[in-house]
Amino acid sequence: MSDEEKKLKPVSLEGKKVKEIDYRDTTTCETTLQMLQKVAADGHETAIKRAFDMKPCPIGAESACCKHCFMGPCRLNARDPYSRVGVCGATIDTIGARNFARMVASGGAAHTDHGMGMLDVFREVINGNIKGFRIKDEKKLRSVAASIGIEVEGREVLDVAKDLYKELERTYTQVEGEIPFAKRVPAKTLETWRKHGVVPRGAMREIMEIMHRTHMGVDQDYENIVKQCSRTALADGWGGSMVATEITDILFGTPTPHVAGVNMGFLKEDQVNIIIHGHEPLLFEAMIAATSDPAVTEKAKAAGAKGVNLLGMCCSGAEALGRHGIPHAGNFLSVEPVIATGAVDAMAVDVQCIMQSLATLSECYGTRFFTTNPRCKIEGATHIEFHEHEPEHAPNEIIRLAIERFKNRPARVVIPSRKDMGVHGFSHEYINYMLGGTFRGSYTPLNENIINGRIRGVAGVVGCTNPRVKQDYVHVTLVKELIKNNVLVVQTGCSQIALAKAGLMKPDAAVLAGDGLREVCETVGMPPVLSLGSCVDNSRILIACAEMVRMGGLGDSIADLPVAGCAPEYMSEKAICIGQYFVASGVYTVFGVTFPIVEGTKFHKLLFEDLEHQGFGKWGFAMDPYEIARLMIAHIDKKRAALGIMGERERKLFSMEDRRAAEG
Numbered sequence: 001m002s003d004e005e006k007k008l009k010p011v012s013l014e015g016k017k018v019k020e021i022d023y024r025d026t027t028t029c030e031t032t033l034q035m036l037q038k039v040a041a042d043g044h045e046t047a048i049k050r051a052f053d054m055k056p057c058p059i060g061a062e063s064a065c066c067k068h069c070f071m072g073p074c075r076l077n078a079r080d081p082y083s084r085v086g087v088c089g090a091t092i093d094t095i096g097a098r099n100f101a102r103m104v105a106s107g108g109a110a111h112t113d114h115g116m117g118m119l120d121v122f123r124e125v126i127n128g129n130i131k132g133f134r135i136k137d138e139k140k141l142r143s144v145a146a147s148i149g150i151e152v153e154g155r156e157v158l159d160v161a162k163d164l165y166k167e168l169e170r171t172y173t174q175v176e177g178e179i180p181f182a183k184r185v186p187a188k189t190l191e192t193w194r195k196h197g198v199v200p201r202g203a204m205r206e207i208m209e210i211m212h213r214t215h216m217g218v219d220q221d222y223e224n225i226v227k228q229c230s231r232t233a234l235a236d237g238w239g240g241s242m243v244a245t246e247i248t249d250i251l252f253g254t255p256t257p258h259v260a261g262v263n264m265g266f267l268k269e270d271q272v273n274i275i276i277h278g279h280e281p282l283l284f285e286a287m288i289a290a291t292s293d294p295a296v297t298e299k300a301k302a303a304g305a306k307g308v309n310l311l312g313m314c315c316s317g318a319e320a321l322g323r324h325g326i327p328h329a330g331n332f333l334s335v336e337p338v339i340a341t342g343a344v345d346a347m348a349v350d351v352q353c354i355m356q357s358l359a360t361l362s363e364c365y366g367t368r369f370f371t372t373n374p375r376c377k378i379e380g381a382t383h384i385e386f387h388e389h390e391p392e393h394a395p396n397e398i399i400r401l402a403i404e405r406f407k408n409r410p411a412r413v414v415i416p417s418r419k420d421m422g423v424h425g426f427s428h429e430y431i432n433y434m435l436g437g438t439f440r441g442s443y444t445p446l447n448e449n450i451i452n453g454r455i456r457g458v459a460g461v462v463g464c465t466n467p468r469v470k471q472d473y474v475h476v477t478l479v480k481e482l483i484k485n486n487v488l489v490v491q492t493g494c495s496q497i498a499l500a501k502a503g504l505m506k507p508d509a510a511v512l513a514g515d516g517l518r519e520v521c522e523t524v525g526m527p528p529v530l531s532l533g534s535c536v537d538n539s540r541i542l543i544a545c546a547e548m549v550r551m552g553g554l555g556d557s558i559a560d561l562p563v564a565g566c567a568p569e570y571m572s573e574k575a576i577c578i579g580q581y582f583v584a585s586g587v588y589t590v591f592g593v594t595f596p597i598v599e600g601t602k603f604h605k606l607l608f609e610d611l612e613h614q615g616f617g618k619w620g621f622a623m624d625p626y627e628i629a630r631l632m633i634a635h636i637d638k639k640r641a642a643l644g645i646m647g648e649r650e651r652k653l654f655s656m657e658d659r660r661a662a663e664g
């Protein structure tokens, strides 16, 4: 381990009193650190301090308790899990599987509700009822429609769009049959799903059924519960999330790579700063339109500002960064600290990952804090509802109040100077084009480079940051280790922001990659780490996997591919659902932080071993980034060996010299 790596290594904070917190142990992000120290000096608190104050409940952390009825709640002994059962007789496997299933249902509901909201807007746009948005990417519309068997040749855009809407609505409402995007799943993977009865019908039905089956006294066979977990999670990955991604691209444009910036240094002292935080793209798109109006700049100037400066955070920010190059101020654990700059005149949020504390902290620093979605109101926030039919109303009101706040900004504003530039805005379509060129755009070159061993495999590193883990440390260390070992990394969500801050999204970061990956990156001019967007854009990774199978040479199903996934600092139920849909799709998926299951149980063995034998992927768990990398690379090598493509580089690892030394 280098000195630099030692410096980054987390220090155990167990048993430390709050006043002893050294914030350098809690984050590797220097601007977040600066602001965490400021918040503490100002006498306020953040999630990191509260995480110190409140240790996780050890029983809940392993899902060894059940409160599904009022004969309980029942607590089993996680250290001796089969020593007792719940009042109703439920075993640790039933209790663990039911709890896990409800996490999948909640996470899947979040993504599918987001996707359904996007589809509602799409319907209203094509029916002419929403004038503020329009179909921006007709090419994408036609290719999505064609991918699920809709006739596109010679047809009007609106006719194709109407058929596409009708078809995609089934993703949510269908009660029998297979979701439309099942047509994109490689045949052998789909065969496995059919064999095990996990092809999703419609998201509403799957989520309803999982809630029913996990009610007291219904499904008490952990294997049967896990089948419904897979079915529900797949209704998210290949359903709700995929619809969200595709419809957003159709309405607002498919991202293409461009240079853009990340970090708090993009706040501007002489401008009205407005941060958009959350997940759905509609509010952000409407804010972009509103702030582009010269009249808005004039109003800001009249208040003494040079203009209005729009920034994003979390997944709303990741989408706007990838699609439009709007600067991103930071990932999940930086959202509270950024308020402490005093420079945020307004923060407007929609849904998901919005800490309730933001309302209180905003009040401490005079920031105007707005909720905009009827699903997410927060005590202490000002609610200005965003209406898709009148998309300019909420942004104009938020801008007006932000300008007011600018006029009354506190004298002491501290803006960290750091700005990190990188290339953002990859999509599975662009990867196709980038590697294959305009006329022969395909995944063939990627497959060829994997087969010849220049690229060892592909890893998806995604997900949140979590105050139980040193912010960004595991993401960055893991990704560096993977690219050093010639594993191409694709990213979404808050993880990609961690790597952008660490400078890994510049093409010259290829110097950190192993020889083979470096050669490919330098030839193509791409960074070794590709950012693909928000949490719902994990569906881009699924499509990329399906394309790799379709191009040939790497097996017949996603489970055959030399790929692996990881959410090393996750915190949300959405991440559990994402993990389960990757596992059900055939991908080995490693989580960090903690895993909500009791080890040594039959349920644990099913998720961590047996699913793979059934033709799916499997779960893994480790907290140390080097161990996570080792697990992922070992899995990639296992798949390479099964495909018979260990190649020159790998053969060199077992050269005669090595063998003699080993036999020594």
Ligand code: SF4
Pocket (backbone or CB within 6 Å): 066, 067, 068, 069, 070, 071, 072, 073, 074, 086, 087, 088, 089, 090, 095, 216, 217
């Ligand atoms: Fe206890 Fe069974 Fe009720 Fe759960 S469902 S709380 S295990 S009695």
Ligand code: MSK
Pocket (backbone or CB within 6 Å): 279, 314, 315, 331, 332, 352, 353, 462, 463, 464, 465, 492, 493, 494, 495, 534, 535, 571, 572, 574, 575
């Ligand atoms: S925003 S789900 S903290 S990635 Fe999608 Fe970040 Fe995780 Fe929220």
